[in-house]
Amino acid sequence: MKPSGPLDRVAGAHDAAVLAVARRGEPVARTGLAEALQVTPQAISKILSRLSERGLMAELGSVSFGPGKPTTLYGIVPESRRAIGVHLTRTRLHGVVADLTGQILERREVEIDRGQPVPELISVLASAARDLARHGAGELLGVGVGMPGPVDPVAGVPLDSSSPTDAWRGASIRDLLLTELDMPVLVDHDSRAALVGESWSQPGLLDNAVLVLAEEGLGAAMRLDGTIVRGAHSRAGEAGHTVVRMGGRPCPCGRRGCAQAEYLAALEDDDQELAAEVLATVVLNLVRLVDVDRVVLGGRSIYAHHQVTMDAIRAALDRGLHAGAHGHVEVLLSTRGVDLIAAGAACEVLEHEYGLPSALVGPAAL
Amino acid sequence: MKPSGPLDRVAGAHDAAVLAVARRGEPVARTGLAEALQVTPQAISKILSRLSERGLMAELGSVSFGPGKPTTLYGIVPESRRAIGVHLTRTRLHGVVADLTGQILERREVEIDRGQPVPELISVLASAARDLARHGAGELLGVGVGMPGPVDPVAGVPLDSSSPTDAWRGASIRDLLLTELDMPVLVDHDSRAALVGESWSQPGLLDNAVLVLAEEGLGAAMRLDGTIVRGAHSRAGEAGHTVVRMGGRPCPCGRRGCAQAEYLAALEDDDQELAAEVLATVVLNLVRLVDVDRVVLGGRSIYAHHQVTMDAIRAALDRGLHAGAHGHVEVLLSTRGVDLIAAGAACEVLEHEYGLPSALVGPAAL
DNA sequence: TGACGTAACGCAACAGCGTTGGCTTAGTCT
DNA sequence: AGACTAAGCCAACGCTGTTGCGTTACGTCA
Structure with missing residues (x-):
């Protein structure tokens, strides 16, 4: 209370x-x-x-x-502060340093072996961070890490993942990295980081927006009335496991017709049109539920065919919202390309320190 | 900014x-x-x-x-303040007076002719309000009105509705009632009012919750981190027009497989099980997207078969969230029965005056 | 019965942030 | 040069919460 x-x-x-x-x-x-x-x-x-x-x-x-x-x-004064952001996946680490305005000053990319044990992972992370820390000027505020799958941003722990034999599961990446680097560390879901990054550099524009991220899976993040939605257990945005076709394709999650299952199946069949239609349905459902006025799309899977995808989504939104006479919904492609999540993770650190307090409701700790 | x-x-x-x-x-x-x-x-x-x-x-x-x-x-001191709440549909007006704690002191019910012109509607509303105002003690804070379909709570105007020849469309119910009664008036979407009402009498419990309302249509309202979600154009919560079965039944909105179309069709076929399954899908999708820990169900269409419906939804949630190891999601039936929306509308007035400021983000005016 | 410990409560001074009112500064215009 | 104007500074004040210290009212024990 x-x-x-x-x-x-x-x-x-x-x-x-x-x-x-x-x-x-x-x-x-x-x-x-x-x-x-x-x-x-x-x-x-x-x-x-x-x-x-x-x-x-x-x-x-x-x-x-x-x-x-x-x-x-x-x-x-952009050069007065800096933050490091890391996009961590099972096979790659993409790190950046950003200044106070979110501008990227330097990049690093490191390959990771699938199933790398936690101690090695931490030392790879730490050495990348130390390397990046040598670039740019100003006080270094901390390190942000964005990773796929549900994450507890207070403890900095990846929660359950689809593969139950996950080497990282339950590892307190935040605490381990914090002791290794002696610097504030913030761990969050990749799509949430991406949205923070997009909105940090365009303050106000994305106060009511969703970001749909299509990398290996399908995720989403929302900002409503300026506040990032985290949810009761920091798991908000699992758009990939919302059902769009009851009785449809089976999904590893145990249900049928999940958006992610339908999307990946369409990609596998090389049916770009159907894939875009699934994405469009996810976007439209989101718009209907939370009534945002801007939608940002990002992720490798989207960049590959972004022209087709964007056109399909815009067309579907025009059709779907015309009857409802919703105000126009703007569909944007991410401005940051492959840096999206790493830059976003850095911006989460900046936002934690210098963002509007309304953006900070809910659990998030450095 | x-x-x-x-x-x-x-x-x-x-x-x-x-x-x-x-x-x-x-x-x-x-x-x-x-x-x-x-x-x-x-x-x-x-x-x-x-x-x-x-x-x-x-x-x-x-x-x-x-x-x-x-x-x-x-x-x-419950009797120190009062508010009037009205649930307005095309055929009926259900009004209540509530004290500061949201306790209902008195009820009124009035039949309305379908397609009643606006001036008559206003006078019926006003006379019901004046009648209710004679009951209970304490300062009367204002009148809340909850009605189906999208509503602009700042202007107090019903927006587009499914029937384009709607007599009420674009009428500024708020301003007309305000001049008639000389008392603050607040107009909002029915499901949002319902959620405010449920949470006003149980403060804190529903800080991360959705309410699904099944009356003639299917609507939803969300409270995330204690804040009611209104959206960029106050249209958040149109769960009835989210697609759950791509290529499914045609919906008056122009798309196919909308939750509402599937739900109503199942009811028409008297297939309670399928109807509950559609509802359960909507609920599960909501939980996945915004990660709430409580779901409240209400509305005439649910009260009719609430035991079946609740069991089906609970079962579906258990199945659907087990793999994800979400924390337990509690599924509750509304505590207010047929008063749900009227009581909620009254509580919106109370919340506007005495609620936590965090609950008031976004457009809403008395 | 009186002394002592304890917890709740009140009063007064102070600190941070924004407001108000009055004054100063630095330009343009005639 | 003098009048006018807009920007900006200084000082005092209001509101809310904090801090420090004194007061009140209760139980307990000698």
């Missing part, structure tokens, strides 16, 4: 909001921010001086519009 | 939290509340004195546990 915002959680809410506006890249001014945040210009002055003191923002100069004292412009 | 909690929105967050705890009915004490809210006992004293001054809570007495000064007990 904890209130959403005791003073110590709200402390800095306005500071974070100013930082979010500044993240867009354009210089910001006192009056505009006051308008945007619905506070007095005087409050913005105090906020900006706090942020400047922390090195997050800096005065850029001043411009004069007509009569009166010229406006002082402020801007974010 | 507004922050989630500027001070004036947070103002009273703790007060609301105390009120929420007290709403459970049991007397509350300083120490326990301080523990629950993570503030000092001294802060609780101030909060309780503010709430007492507003008449919302009162000192109940004191009890002594062992040595030391005895604990002063406080309790909510």
